[in-house]
Amino acid sequence: MKLLPIGLIAIMLSACAVQAPPPRPATDAAATAAPAATLTTVRLPMGYIPNVQYAPYYVAVDKGYFADEGIELEFDYKFETDGVKLVGAGELPFAVVSGEQVVLARAQGLPVKYFTQWYRRFPIAVFSLKDKGILKPEDLKGKVVGVPGFFGATYVGWNAFANANGLGADDVKLEEIGFTQAAAVQQGKVDAAVGYVVNEPVLLTSSGFPVNVFDVGAQVNMVANGLMTNETTIKNNPQLARGMANALIKGIQDTIADPDEAMQIATKYVEGLKADDAVQKQVLLATIEMMKGESLGASSPEAWENTQATLLAMGQIKQTLDVNEYFTNEFVP
Secondary structure: OOOOOHHHHHHHHHHHOOOOOOOOOOOHHHHHHOOHHHOEEEEEEOOOOOOHHHHHHHHHHHOOHHHHOOEEEEEEOOOHHHHHHHHHOOOOOOEEEOHHHHHHHHHOOOOEEEEEEOOOOOOEEEEEEHHHOOOOHHHHOOOEEEEOOOOHHHHHHHHHHHHHOOOOOOOOEEEEOOOOHHHHHHOOOOOEEEEEOOOHHHHHHHOOOOEEEEEHHHHOOOOOOEEEEEHHHHHHOHHHHHHHHHHHHHHHHHHHHOHHHHHHHHOOOOOOOOOOOHHHHHHHHHHHHHHOOOOOEOOOHHHHHHHHHHHHHHOOOOOOOOHHHOEOOOOOO
16 A cells, blocks of 8 residues: 655654744734733643644734734643643633533533634544545444544544434444544554544645545534633633634634735744645645634534533533533624
């Protein structure tokens, strides 16, 4: 079987690493938008390594949108669950999280709330090489499906997909493979895997390994990635939350409007990224498709109901709450 270049496999395996953030480049826009002494420093847990998928955040910093709101943003790349704990404990005001993390946190009594939606659709996918012939969800019966672990958005996404398509626990063998989904699929270690629709399927296809993809977000309306805060920040510093929402949404709008500019800006924040990197450009374009939609920044009660119902069916929460406990759209411009 044709193998991926070693360098590309290394890039994909790096998704499981937690790296220190690169130095924030100085920009004329950020420097002139407001006097440095007036800016509030916000350390933002990102839940991943530096990546072109974060282009809207990089664009908003580079163009001074956060500075316009009196914010100096520092990217803090760490595990998503760490960011949830820090915000829930009031040690940090914000974190980038997937929607199901908010439901899980509230179930544990953490006073967190989601307030700006970044991805408009749940970004998880189940993918396999085309030559596996997995064309319909029922074709997965009897197959081995790899998941990074029995936690997080990928695991929740798999369960939502399985429930929506009548796949029971005994129909498929789930195997924990760490963050090696693309390599595991390409090398035939698993028949299919669960990952981010903007990541592993794009990398495989761009590298000459066409895949079949089941887009979970196209089947189940659940809350995707966005910004989370805590009730203390909402009560005592609502303007800070509004500023975060305003700046991010402007970054999203500009990234959608000019992908080439967004790619160029991202090279300042992602070590080793080149503006002419064709594979990473495809990742960015796929990310843009996930961000498009009406009412940028707002999340819906229906999506929260579905997210809560999925977690309840999985046994990850024991009771339901009023979904308004999970989110607010009051800061969305």
